[in-house]
Amino acid sequence: KMAPGIGGFGGLYPLGDSYLVASTDGVGTKLKLAFETGIHDTIGIDLVAMSVNDIVTSGAKPLFFLDYFGTSQLDVDLAEKVIKGIVNGCKQSDCALLGGETAEMPDFYAKGEYDLSGFAVGIVKKDALIDGKNIKLGDVLIGFPSSGVHSNGFSLVRRVLARSGLSLDDQLPGHDGGPFSLGEALMAPTVIYVKQLLDIISKGGVKGIAHITGGGFTDNIPRVFPPGLGAKIFTNSWHVPAVFKWLQEAGNIDDPEMRRTFNMGIGLVAVVAPEAAERILAESDSVYRIGVVVNGEGVEHVSHA
Amino acid sequence: KMAPGIGGFGGLYPLGDSYLVASTDGVGTKLKLAFETGIHDTIGIDLVAMSVNDIVTSGAKPLFFLDYFGTSQLDVDLAEKVIKGIVNGCKQSDCALLGGETAEMPDFYAKGEYDLSGFAVGIVKKDALIDGKNIKLGDVLIGFPSSGVHSNGFSLVRRVLARSGLSLDDQLPGHDGGPFSLGEALMAPTVIYVKQLLDIISKGGVKGIAHITGGGFTDNIPRVFPPGLGAKIFTNSWHVPAVFKWLQEAGNIDDPEMRRTFNMGIGLVAVVAPEAAERILAESDSVYRIGVVVNGEGVEHVSHA
Structure with missing residues (x-):
């Protein structure tokens, strides 16, 4: 993988006087607890959080988010709960849910299970980038x-x-x-x-x-x-x-x-x-x-x- | 899901005189054939292709790509083959591999199996957006x-x-x-x-x-x-x-x-x-x-x- 910019939790892409800052992440095995507890309507908040919290470390304002939902057989009720959380997370971070992909992949996931990944893009002026390089003794x-x-x-x-x-x-x-x-x-x-x-x-x-x-x-x-x-x-x-x-x-x-x-x-x-x-x-x-x-x-x- | 812009295969986000265009996709059950054939070094090309070909339908030039690789237990040799394909796909589409996430999720995937999702962002001037609305009889x-x-x-x-x-x-x-x-x-x-x-x-x-x-x-x-x-x-x-x-x-x-x-x-x-x-x-x-x-x-x- 290419290294992200120094000090950054998101990758930086220069664009005019700004950087686009991008991050992707999933929610890992917290999903297993979602399956076990049946709590599916907040895991989308976790998904958005993982990427937007990365982006904001650069001082960037999140612009938009996209999600990928992979499952063996689509359960519409369950998917709606997951999306509800994603929409909630996007509201909390004031960014647009610009799209997503629901992938039905037979024989990939156990019944009732799924994986999620999320992707967020933000923007920060180059002269406002937060990258840790001015940190001093006593801060x-x-x-x-x-x-x-x-x-x-x-x-x-x-x-x-x-x-x-x-x-x-x-x-x-x-x-x-x-x-x-x-x-x-x-x-x-x-x-x-x-x-x-x-x-x-x-x-x-x-x-x-x-x-x-x-x-x-x-x-x-x-x-x-x-x-x-x-x-x-x-x-x-x-x-x-x-x-x-x-x-x-x-x-x-x-x-x-x-x-x-x-x-x-x-x-x-x-x-x-x-x-x-x-x-x-x-x-x-x-x-x-x-x-x-x-x-x-x-x-x-x-x-x- | 929010609808993407009319005519678009990617979602549009207005930014100054341009649109950022974003798309996410996986490669679906083609992965099962990768597992069966042992051909892992080109599936990354498919992954990049699915998103960048969506983006270019708006007339947008792809800027960068990020990948998510989910597996139960990381096999470094296999992951390197997959990444090799992603790097190849990014070269073919002249975009930066800005980051990625390798998620090790015990008990999610069968041994030797994995799922992939990809995210690409491109840019197009608003006055150069291709959206089909000028299509006429006889084109x-x-x-x-x-x-x-x-x-x-x-x-x-x-x-x-x-x-x-x-x-x-x-x-x-x-x-x-x-x-x-x-x-x-x-x-x-x-x-x-x-x-x-x-x-x-x-x-x-x-x-x-x-x-x-x-x-x-x-x-x-x-x-x-x-x-x-x-x-x-x-x-x-x-x-x-x-x-x-x-x-x-x-x-x-x-x-x-x-x-x-x-x-x-x-x-x-x-x-x-x-x-x-x-x-x-x-x-x-x-x-x-x-x-x-x-x-x-x-x-x-x-x-x-």
């Missing part, structure tokens, strides 16, 4: 809360679930709100950060953005850093959702594996100038100062600032 | 030869193959060249018409273009016609490849079903002004005058002009 990492596991790490989730002896209908252990099943917790749709982020970007000071997908903080945060700089993360600076605590205990998973598999409650990280960080934190209750830029490489976790 | 249909079945109709192909008692290693009946197996004939990669077509379009007179995919002439040609106009096709005006003759005989398939399933040797049809038709036919030995625009609806087949 601040702002964390945006996730809704849970989002759309990565589900092969491990499924192993933990099998090992735990719990079913998807059982209550999520440690959940302190009302009734909430494991199935609902695990199927919570991926947060789409597009509108919130574009608003913040428009006010200046955002230098790099990491979409926390497979690989967690460990792999995704360094992707936006210039050589010689790393991140110090304050592990007590945000609330880790109950679903991660359950996964870690039930799966007997150590901290490093948790951090390189799951988002741990932070679905997107923006690296911003200190002044911008003050403003962003003052303007929103729902984001956290989760770390700072330090000399070095990679991501170091400490328990307090 | 000429120019046919561009296919390499065989291309990437549609393979569920029927597989049924015929099973019924015929032949194997993919057997020689293609009726083939008048050198040795040529059924597997080779059926796996022949889809022709990418992009460069040839953009050259012809640049000289003027092209009013509508139909990519002949699932649905054959019957469904695809009317997609570009204004209301009240149809096509008269001269069935003896081009050479129908041996593979279609074999499919029809071995499958005992009538003409209408053949025509609404297969391309019958013509993978793309351009509707052009009569003067442009003269020029195009004079400049190329490899295209045919296959029909004319008539009053009415749909596609009528006659044996001679």
